[in-house]
Amino acid sequence: MSLPSPLIAGWHDHLALDRRRSVHTVRAYMATAQRLLNWMADTGGVADQAALAALTPSDLRAYVASRRAEGIGNASTARELSAVRAFLRFQGGEDGSIPTLRGPRVKPGIPRPISPDDAIALAEDVADEAREPWIAARDWAILLLLYGAGLRIGEALSLTGAILPPADVLRVTGKRGKTRLVPLLPQVAQAIADYARLCPYGTAKDEPLFRGARGGPLDAGIVRKSVRGARVRLGLSDRTTPHALRHSFATHLLGRGADLRSLQELLGHASLSSTQIYTQVDAAHLLDVYRNAHPRA
Structure with a gap:
C-alpha cells in the first residue's frame, strides 16, 4: 500500500x-x-x-x-x-485524547569515556591507516575536534571552509540550529590547518570542509567505520565510538574541575539534566580506580 x-x-x-x-x-x-x-x-x-x-x-x-x-x-x-x-x-490529537501506554522502564545508561592516551592512540591509528596523506590529516583533524572540542560527529562534518583559518574560538551549529562558541586548542587548530593545506579539493567558504575520497561531503559512516577498525587493532571496548570521544571530552573536563553550567554551554545541551549525567561518569571512574587499586576492594 x-x-x-x-x-x-x-x-x-x-x-x-x-x-x-x-x-x-x-x-x-x-x-x-x-x-x-x-x-x-x-x-x-x-x-x-x-x-x-x-x-x-x-x-x-x-x-x-x-x-x-x-x-x-x-x-x-x-x-x-x-x-x-x-x-x-x-495530526490534531489533544493530549487528553491521545491513547496512553506506559513504556518499558529504561535504566539511563552512563556514557563510557576512554582515557586520554587511548583517545590519542585511536586518532593516530585511524590516521596511520589512511590511504593518502590528506585523508590521514582529515581523519586526525576530525577526531581531535571530537575529543579536543567536544563536537558531535554531525557538527564536525557540517563545518565549512568559512572557519578557515581556524581561530581561537569556533562557532558551532548544533541541534535545532542552536549555535555555540567552543574554544579551540592550538593542537586542534593546527590539525585543521594542516588538513586544509593538503586537501586536494579546495576549501571554499560555502562548501563542506571535510571531503570524502572523491571530493563530496564526507559521510559519518566512513568515520565510524575507521574508528571500528582502530578499536579492534588497539583492543579497545566496543563502546569506543566517535561519540565516546565527546563523552571523554566532557568527563575529563569535569574531572579537572569544570563546572556543570560551563560544560553545558560547551556541549550545547539544551538542559542541564543532560549534562549532569557526567557527574555519574566521574563517580563511576573514581570507583573503578578504587576497586583496581585498593587491596581489599
Missing part, C-alpha cells in the same frame, strides 16, 4: 522546519510514522487521519507487540512510543 503522502510530508516539514530537529531525529521519527501507518493498513485496512484519531491503548499495545516481535529492546520501544505520541499530537 502507498502511504498517505500528506500525512508523511507534513510530519517531515513540521519536524525539520518548525521544530528544527536534527537530520537523525527526523529520519527516525519519519520511519516510526511510516511503520505505524503500514501496521494500521495491514491490520485494519485504513490509515488516514480519522483512523489515527480513533486509535486506542489496545491498538498501541498491539503495535508495540509487533515491534517487540521484530526484536527491539526497551530503549527502542520507549523511543518508538514517544515518536508515535508526537505524531498523533501533530
Whole structure:
C-alpha cells in the first residue's frame, strides 16, 4: 500500500522546519510514522487521519507487540512510543485524547569515556591507516575536534571552509540550529590547518570542509567505520565510538574541575539534566580506580 503522502510530508516539514530537529531525529521519527501507518493498513485496512484519531491503548499495545516481535529492546520501544505520541499530537490529537501506554522502564545508561592516551592512540591509528596523506590529516583533524572540542560527529562534518583559518574560538551549529562558541586548542587548530593545506579539493567558504575520497561531503559512516577498525587493532571496548570521544571530552573536563553550567554551554545541551549525567561518569571512574587499586576492594 502507498502511504498517505500528506500525512508523511507534513510530519517531515513540521519536524525539520518548525521544530528544527536534527537530520537523525527526523529520519527516525519519519520511519516510526511510516511503520505505524503500514501496521494500521495491514491490520485494519485504513490509515488516514480519522483512523489515527480513533486509535486506542489496545491498538498501541498491539503495535508495540509487533515491534517487540521484530526484536527491539526497551530503549527502542520507549523511543518508538514517544515518536508515535508526537505524531498523533501533530495530526490534531489533544493530549487528553491521545491513547496512553506506559513504556518499558529504561535504566539511563552512563556514557563510557576512554582515557586520554587511548583517545590519542585511536586518532593516530585511524590516521596511520589512511590511504593518502590528506585523508590521514582529515581523519586526525576530525577526531581531535571530537575529543579536543567536544563536537558531535554531525557538527564536525557540517563545518565549512568559512572557519578557515581556524581561530581561537569556533562557532558551532548544533541541534535545532542552536549555535555555540567552543574554544579551540592550538593542537586542534593546527590539525585543521594542516588538513586544509593538503586537501586536494579546495576549501571554499560555502562548501563542506571535510571531503570524502572523491571530493563530496564526507559521510559519518566512513568515520565510524575507521574508528571500528582502530578499536579492534588497539583492543579497545566496543563502546569506543566517535561519540565516546565527546563523552571523554566532557568527563575529563569535569574531572579537572569544570563546572556543570560551563560544560553545558560547551556541549550545547539544551538542559542541564543532560549534562549532569557526567557527574555519574566521574563517580563511576573514581570507583573503578578504587576497586583496581585498593587491596581489599
